[in-house]
Amino acid sequence: MISSLLVANRGEIACRVFRTCRELGIRTVAVHSDPDENARHARVADTTVRLPGATPADTYLRGDLIVKAALAAGADAVHPGYGFLSENADFARAVRDAGLLWIGPPPGAIEAMASKTRAKELLGLMPLHDVTEADLPVLVKAAAGGGGRGMRVVRRLADLDAERTAARAEALAAFGDDEVFTEPYIEDGRHIEVQILADTHGTVWALGTRDCSLQRRHQKVIEEAPAPGLTDALTAELYDTAVRAARAVDYTGAGTVEFLVADGRAHFLEMNTRLQVEHPVTEAVFGIDLVAAQIRVAEGEALEADPPRARGHAVEARLYAEDPAHDWAPQTGTLHRLTVPSGVRLDTGYTDGDDIGVHYDPMLAKAVAHAPTRAEAVRKLADALERATIHGPVTNRDLLIRSLLHAEFTSAHMDTGFYDRHLDELTAPAPDPYAPLAAALADACTRGSRFGGWRNLPSQPQTKRYAVAGEKREVRYRHTRAGGFEADGVRIVHADGGLVVLEVDGVRRKYEVTRYGDQVYVNTTRLTALPRFPDPTTQHAPGSLLAPMPGTVVRVTEGLTVGTAVAAGQPLLWLEAMKMQHEIKAPATGTLSALNAVPGQQVTVGSLLAVVEAT
Template structure:
């Protein structure tokens, strides 16, 4: 029996595993990089061990140090979570060689499925060897990893070499293996997967299907179980293929077999030999704890002959600290508050007051809703996200709410190109016109208690806010009766520092307000308090390229130098942030007049990278 378990991971998945261990009475050990010294998973675990590393991201890839930490802390088991070393056969072997329980499949099974190219060959599927015009479009993928890293869609043969180089660099950074391959890209396909669970006694369960088609940059954003709209024949085929893949490598533990579905045809993608990020939707539908079952299988217990029956529908949304309207740019800063209404599941690796850094994936949390039907689950999750308090960096929360209510998605017709088609409409600002007034009245509440009203006519008070990329100015007055809005049809019913109630054309509306420095959060809106007059020193020259996020300059375009002619949209340099490459392009057609970006340079958000002087006709 396992008594003490070390989680060889961080963040949300570490906290998720630690929670189940606590319920089972298993003592826990966390590991952490220097950047994660005060992270939530280190605070939740019974013990924590620091891992030295050249960089924070590389720390969790040091399997030798993790095994030493497990032995030193008295752990008798290791759970890898997902990402990092979770699908590294050498690490699994090292854990077993140290006499510890490995909460995962046998090293041989990991090895067999570790390379997507070898996995396809194992199932009799031949990957592309030489790409020609006839094969386009193709998808370039990292052979040794997932999560969208090292993945590119190539539609022109002339772009292939450049995209291969970029994919190799990203794959090597994320997985320590730069091998990539190409496969046909199926337009309009759906990403469907099957959860498998196998024991050491020959039993293989399939726990339904999941649909993970809503993706950005080939990373999943919304997942649900079961996958909607599959015929009974196709679902049966997917389950049989999943069992076949598991039995082909003598699999044990939890794993996922992934497919691209187009019409009634299924194309095998890969087998992930680990727990998936989206596993909570399967847990909700089947009423199981997959982490607890992983531990039971590792201890040698047998599964029941038949898996449990599914019930209802579950949908998960990944809440990311990123700005979808700015090419999904990751965001950093303090997460002041994260809270969701009762009735939904929240899995997170952050607590109020924690800092979102630059070193890791920007996922803040997963929010999961379960209901008797898909329509009810969609409504429940969208409503919970809309009412959630998310105070801190910019997130994709509004995008998630709109996605869950989009007709194409509610109709079960969404595919992996959903955001390619709809991102502009889903990120179009839809500001609440009364949010700035509510922010101003909440801020003025304290002053109104200290003589704000005067028995003489006076000018209204004025407040300015930056909101949805635009400046908003609001006016209000201190009166004998209290605060009053300087706007037709609006009456102030109540105002304090945290809650404002306005009656607008006879309808009362409530606004919850929270302020942290110059940031104000009003219901779901985030506003920035502006000074009374703009600061001229804050202005930048036209054509300035500013770093959209903190990160490291990894490369600049070949031959790029001051004086070079550039075209609008032409890639000039690449930043690496949170293990992903982000392309920085010329804002206008013109001449490069300044270049401050040097490979290896670390930059903060807003740092000046380059300046392009527009040609006269583009000004």
């Protein structure tokens, strides 16, 4: 029996495993990098062990240090979570060789399936070796790991080598393995997967299907169970293939077999020999704790002959600290507050006041809604996200709500090309036009006497300026003799430092206002208070390329120097942040007049990287 368990991971998944451990009476051990010393997963564990590392990114890839940490803390089992070393057979062996219980499949099964190239060969599918024009488009993909890292779509042969290089770099940073392979890219298919759970006594469960078609950069954004609209015959085929794949490698524990479904046919993608990020939707539908099941299987318990019955529908949305309107750029800063209404499951690795850094994945949380029908689950989740309090960096919350309510999604006609087709409309700014006024009135109440701006004779109105969704907004209001406020076209029913009630054309709306420094949150609208007299020293010359995020300059285009002619849209350099590489492109055709970036350089948001003088 397990008495103490170490999670060889961080963030949300570590907290998720610890929650089940507490319910089972198992003590918990966390490991952490230096930036994660005060992270939530380290705070909630019974015992913590620091992992030294050359860089924060590689800390959780040091299997030798993790095994030492488990032994030093008195743990008798290791759960790998997902990502990092979760599909590393050598790590699984090292855990077992140290006399620790491995919460996962046998190392041999990991080797057979965790490498996508070997998994395809096992099933008689071969990757492309010599790519020709006729093969395009193709997908360059990391052989290890997942989560969209080390994955590139290539539509021109001329781009193949560069994309392979970028994919290898991402794969090495994320999984410690730079092997990549190439396969045909099937556009506009549906990403369908089957959850597997197998014991050591020969029983294999197929726990339903999941649809994970809504993806950005090949990383899932919204998932649901069961996958809607599949025929009984196709579902049976998916189950059969998934079970056969598990039996072929004597699989035990939880795993997922993934497919791309197009034109009624299923194409095998890979088997993930670990717990998936989206496992909560399966848990909700089947009423099962998959982490508890993993632990019981590892302890030798047998599954029942048949899996539990599926009930209802579940939908999960991943909340990311990123800006979908600007190339999904990851965001950093303080997460002041994160709450969702009751009745919706929230899995997160953060608590109020935590800092979101640059070193790891930008996922803040997963929100999961379960209901008797798909329509009810979708509506429930969209409403919960709308009512959620999210104060901190820019997130994809609005994108999630709009995606859930989009006609293609509500009618279950989505595919993996959803965001390619609809991203512009889904990210079009639509802030509440009265949010700046509400922010100004709340600020006026907070900062001084309600009579401070009143004058005996008519005077100029008070003005406040805010940045909202990249645009500057100016609002005007006056103090009244009675101690209230007035504004053109709006009746101000109530105003204090935290709540403003406005009436427009007979309709009253409530605005909850919260301020953190110059950041103001009015319901779901995020504003930045602008100074009355802007600092002229912060202005940059036209054509300046500023770092959109903190990160590391990993590459500069070969031969690029001051005076080089560049074309609009040409990649000039690459930043690595949160294990992903981001291209910084020339904003216009012209001449490079400044280049401040060099490989290996750490930059902060707004750092001047280069300047292009347009011609």
